[in-house]
Amino acid sequence: MSAILSADDLNDFISPGVACIKPIETLPAQKPEDNLNAYEVTTEDKVAASEPPPPAQISLTDCLACSGCVTSAEAVLVSLQSHSEVLSTLDAHPPLQLPYTVNRGTNGMNGYYKGEGKLFVASVSPQTRASLAAVFAVSEEDAGNMITQLLSGPAGLKAGGTHGSDFTWVVDTNVLREVCLVAAADEVATALAPEALETTYPPGSDGAIDTIPRKPILTSACPGWICYAEKTHPYVLPHLSRLKSPQALTGTLIKSVLSSRYHISPSQIWHVAIMPCFDKKLEASRSELTSTAWLPDHDSSQNPVRDVDCVITARELLHLAAARNISFSSLPRTPLSSSERTPFPDPKLDAFLFSPIRQKPHDAVEGSSGGYLYHILQTYQSQNPGSSISVNRGRNADVVEYSLVRGSDTIVKMARFYGFRNIQNLVRRLKPARISRIPGAKTGGSRRPGGNGAAAGESVKDYAYVEVMACPGGCTNGGGQVKVTEVESVRAVEGVHAVNGDVVSSRPGPKEQKEWLARVDEAYFSGSDTESTDGDGDQSMKDAGETTDEMHRNADIVNGISRTHIQAILSHWAEATGVEKQKLLYTSYRKVESDVGKKKQSDVERVAGLASTLGGGW
Structure with missing residues (x-):
């Protein structure tokens, strides 16, 4: 997907010609009628839902349950993560005031302090910096400073908006790449x-x-x-x-450490990643990359919290600046001053994440x-x-x-x-190689081209x-x-x-x-x-x-x-959060099977109802 996607460009429902099972599965349950006659003969029209079904809500989990529709369903998902979501979230929540200590008391689920506001954190990939550096003819380092000034600087996002919310930290994913x-x-x-x-x-x-x-x-x-x-x-x-990707690993580190150090719920930490491709939005939506994977006292009754809440791209970052009437090219190319920077709550990780010494090019x-x-x-x-x-x-x-x-x-x-x-x-x-069912036949795959x-x-x-x-x-x-x-x-x-x-x-x-x-x-x-x-x-x-x-x-x-230094950081991270390294570093993958075309119980009623509500028929 190479174009900028917008929710305004998408329909509220998937057309019948698209092989997607989600609209069928979201048909509302039929309400029992008081005068229902068990012996009455009905028709297909009456089988249809009495009310129009709600718009199809398609998530990555739904999409991965169906291999008949990749781009359309994923396009809906991708559109939900945009610069507009970043701005609306900043405007909806005041920033969590720092310094923030655990001795303020607790009064929420799992013993977390339940205060107002969110802690906003961003992570930026080097490929994104390179793209903007080429556009504005600056170095990657200068482009990175401009991004930081936009997200955290005095002339950036904090200068506007409902609450003046900005991003407390901007993390370079190069660090977690190591x-x-x-x-x-x-x-x-x-x-x-x-x-x-x-x-x-x-x-x-x-x-x-x-x-x-x-x-x-x-x-x-x-x-x-x-x-x-x-x-x-x-x-x-x-x-x-x-192994998790640098984006996913950054999200896990940010939410696990900040949640532990500030004793707040992961839901009070909002993390946006600025990445080079739209597929990173799909990665952020994976159910495996949520707080359920690493939170020691996760309550199964609570909804899982994504390690990465939103992903935007280089082009969308420019939309973000334009929406606040900020000229990206005019932003300072210098890093934030020490007085403008908030130390990360863990000194060892602060030195690791925000060392003034540049990473190896x-x-x-x-x-x-x-x-x-x-x-x-x-x-x-x-x-x-x-x-x-x-x-x-x-x-x-x-x-x-x-x-x-x-x-x-x-x-x-x-x-x-x-x-x-x-x-x-x-x-x-x-x-x-496919195993032949013919007795005595040779086992093997197809012929390979030479070379x-x-x-x-x-x-x-x-x-x-x-x-x-x-x-x-x-x-x-x-x-x-x-x-x-x-x-x-x-x-x-x-x-x-x-x-x-x-x-x-x-x-x-x-x-x-x-x-x-x-x-x-x-x-x-x-x-x-x-x-x-x-x-x-x-x-x-x-x-x-x-x-x-x-x-x-x-x-x-x-x-x-240095392998020794990286291993020491990982051990410190695991000790600080009380989570074993395996849950912090690794994730899992699964086979995805399609339900499209497979006969289900009450297929006639469900399909008939969908066809009628969409204005179609048999």
Whole structure:
């Protein structure tokens, strides 16, 4: 979904031509009539509901119960998370006054202090910053400061609105990305251990949080890919990484720590994530990513609280500013002063989340989707002195195979598959061979096309890890990013003219979009110390032979990230909240089966009622 979605563009009901079971299931129950004659012969017209059914309310859970309607139902869900929701929530609730201490007393459910107001927190992805940096010709760091000034600064959202509400903290998801990278490397090492390879799990446990993923392990940070896998290829569930994405992990940390430290309900903490793609809205709505997964004393009678309440994109962030008559391009490019910043209630986590020392810049070799594969490969490299990395390009730039070799020995193989066209080839290779029912027949799948490595997919099952992302080119090309077709209009609204000789065509096409994506990537990788790129714009990986010995001497630090430090932060987080690490770090996935076309009890009455109320018939 690449367009900005609005609730105004959507109908209140799904038309009969769309195979969606939700409107049928929401028909109101028939009220018994006082003069009902049990022997009276009725007609189809009388079977219909006496009152029009309410508009279909479609949530992600409903959508995942039906594989006949992906985009339309999800479009309804996505539209509910928008810049308008952010503004209406800010206007509906005053900010929770800080400092806020537990000695104020309690008088609510589960012993929580039940006061007025909400605590507003935002998290921002580096891809979003890169998109806005390209639009306004600033660095990613400057774009991040502008976003913070909008959300928390004196000239931002707090200058208007009903209560002057703003966001107390703006968290960089890059920080939690480092936690994800270390955890991903540990997960791969655990999954490839001999005892793990021999472990069997009972039927129906595929994708469970307490199971170890199977080789090849597939990334789970892309919600578009996860939704596709759960609904169409459930046989890949055993291979999915159980690790939460940086967005989800940020939400869990924010709500678990603030709820514990301030002794308030998670529902009093409102978290918005600013992400590069609309599918992140789907991720935020997953039932697995709520307070029920980690809250120790969760009351089953209470509704679960999302770890991420709302997701908006780069383009929607500009809508947010425009709705408050704030010129985004005019916002200060400097960070908030110390007097304007509220310390996080946990000093150790405050230092971790908001360290004045910038995080290590993204390296072009990592890719634009977080660098999972790169970090895991570097972790293996640090443990194998004298090894080097070889790169084998596939049929296109979005399919690449990486091998860690030492002499003639291959230590580990990994691959990158971006874009649904390539993902379809990947899952096809993972499909179990169909067992023939004919006695004596050979067991096996279909014939595979010829070729080598990732280009043909012959060795997909030999990969230890595969980085899978739905968008071609990675996350900087997410559907919520500012597209080349929108740049002119955005700059016109902001009063910004073409910068640095950048002239956007009045009718941009695929070539211009590719050039624009290169500009976004440049902002994403700004400040990194990288080597020259090849003709496809993908940097060739350095031969690691020169640096492996040095890396091996300090194997704790991989690509600038200290494993010991990250593990200490995780232990502190678990201790501070009283929640075990597994519930904080990991999640689960499930097979989604369609009910469309399956005969149900009282089908005639229910369908007849739906047809009549929609003005149709048999």
